Amino acid sequence: MDDSFFHSQVRTVWWEEDEADGRAQIGLLDQSLLPQQVVIMHLQHEQQVADAIASLKVRGAPVIGVTAAFGVALAAARLLAERQAVQRELTLAELSEHVHEVSQLLCRTRPTAVNLFWATERMQRCLQQVARTSMPVQQLVALLQEEAQAIAAEDVQACWQMGMYGAELIADGDTLLTHCNAGALATTGIGTALAPIYVAARSGKNLHVLVDETRPVLQGARLTAWELQQEGIPLTLITDNMAGHFMRQGNIRSIFVGADRIAANGDVANKIGTYSLAVLAHAHQIPLYVVAPCSTIDLSLPSGDQIPIEQRKPEEVTTLYGTSIAPAGVAVANPAFDVTPHPYISAIITEKGIVRPPYRENLRELDTEH
Numbered sequence: 561m562d563d564s565f566f567h568s569q570v571r572t573v574w575w576e577e578d579e580a581d582g583r584a585q586i587g588l589l590d591q592s593l594l595p596q597q598v599v600i601m602h603l604q605h606e607q608q609v610a611d612a613i614a615s616l617k618v619r620g621a622p623v624i625g626v627t628a629a630f631g632v633a634l635a636a637a638r639l640l641a642e643r644q645a646v647q648r649e650l651t652l653a654e655l656s657e658h659v660h661e662v663s664q665l666l667c668r669t670r671p672t673a674v675n676l677f678w679a680t681e682r683m684q685r686c687l688q689q690v691a692r693t694s695m696p697v698q699q700l701v702a703l704l705q706e707e708a709q710a711i712a713a714e715d716v717q718a719c720w721q722m723g724m725y726g727a728e729l730i731a732d733g734d735t736l737l738t739h740c741n742a743g744a745l746a747t748t749g750i751g752t753a754l755a756p757i758y759v760a761a762r763s764g765k766n767l768h769v770l771v772d773e774t775r776p777v778l779q780g781a782r783l784t785a786w787e788l789q790q791e792g793i794p795l796t797l798i799t800d801n802m803a804g805h806f807m808r809q810g811n812i813r814s815i816f817v818g819a820d821r822i823a824a825n826g827d828v829a830n831k832i833g834t835y836s837l838a839v840l841a842h843a844h845q846i847p848l849y850v851v852a853p854c855s856t857i858d859l860s861l862p863s864g865d866q867i868p869i870e871q872r873k874p875e876e877v878t879t880l881y882g883t884s885i886a887p888a889g890v891a892v893a894n895p896a897f898d899v900t901p902h903p904y905i906s907a908i909i910t911e912k913g914i915v916r917p918p919y920r921e922n923l924r925e926l927d928t929e930h
């Protein structure tokens with residue numbers, strides 16, 4: 561990323577070494593504490609990485625994938641260091657088994673964002689490919705780290721490209737609406753749904769963004785509002801149930817959202833509430849754009865009906881910042897995502913271009929293999 565693009569220094573996750581002993585670790589911005597506190601965590605064990613993903617300390621499909629890739633590389637480096645400390649050899653078979661087990665551990669954290677599965681599979685594939693060359697295990701561990709760094713770098717690049725393509729759909733003076741957080745905090749770059757907004761704003765277009773607060777975990781209020789404010793993009797925070805009111809008033813030009821998984825027919829799983837927005841947008845003839853990298857496309861699933869929807873704990877609904885807001889013992893549903901059927905989606909903006917219906921054919925034409 562061009563360092564001068566962002567006014568703030570939003571960094572979500574990165575590879576680093578412990579200052580004291582040079583041990584490999586992952587630096588991570590704890591998003592669960594934003595915007596009140598900006599706290600950086602340093603993770604040295606794969607279990608900490610899995611916990612950080614499960615507890616939304618790092619969240620958003622692309623950066624979940626990058627974090628998982630770093631987690632696999634970290635686990636490999638940790639195992640090698642442990643063996644070296646006791647002067648015991650690490651065999652290729654042991655390394656492969658460990659990488660496989662850690663991938664499974666990470667994949668159990670959140671079922672909907674396909675980037676998690678995509679990234680861990682890519683890490684395992686990388687190991688299998690180089691293992692055939694009978695390279696020393698130490699070098700294989702270093703290559704895993706390089707692969708994770710490559711995944712992060714590709715994410716940065718993809719965000720730029722989505723931003724450039726998407727900005728073409730934004731005109732000077734537009735008011736746009738977004739849901740959840742699909743910005744820099746959800747990626748290692750400038751975001752997905754927010755990337756076109758950043759690129760359009762930097763090119764001199766005057767914009768206004770309506771930000772859904774996004775109950776129950778408030779990614780809109782806590783993260784998107786913070787991120788846009790840091791970047792000086794004019795915004796108005798609204799509660800989720802206000803969106804229809806503003807659409808009816810004719811205030812919204814278009815809607816930009818991210819995605820956690822896109823099925824082969826173009827159905828999109830994204831943060832709960834996206835489907836309601838899409839139906840409302842359709843009724844008001846407002847275009848709804850989904851912005852996502854190819855790593856979010858899952859051509860193995862024919863439709864959104866097969867996308868696993870994460871069910872999260874009831875406390876996210878019954879409490880706000882630890883304070884109970886509902887009667888004790890009340891029954892609660894908490895699906896973290898919903899599926900928007902493809903007829904409600906005006907276009908899917910990827911790093912390879914803007915995809916329009918018919919999605920089944922046009923998504924297949926994108927080369928989604930990496």
Ligand SMILES: CSC[C@@H](O)[C@@H](O)C(=O)COP(=O)(O)O
Pocket residue numbers: 619620621622673739740741742743746747751752753779817818819820830831832896
């Ligand atoms: C570029 S992020 C795309 C999606 O991951 C985003 O819209 C979203 O739904 C995030 O959900 P979250 O539960 O915060 O991980």
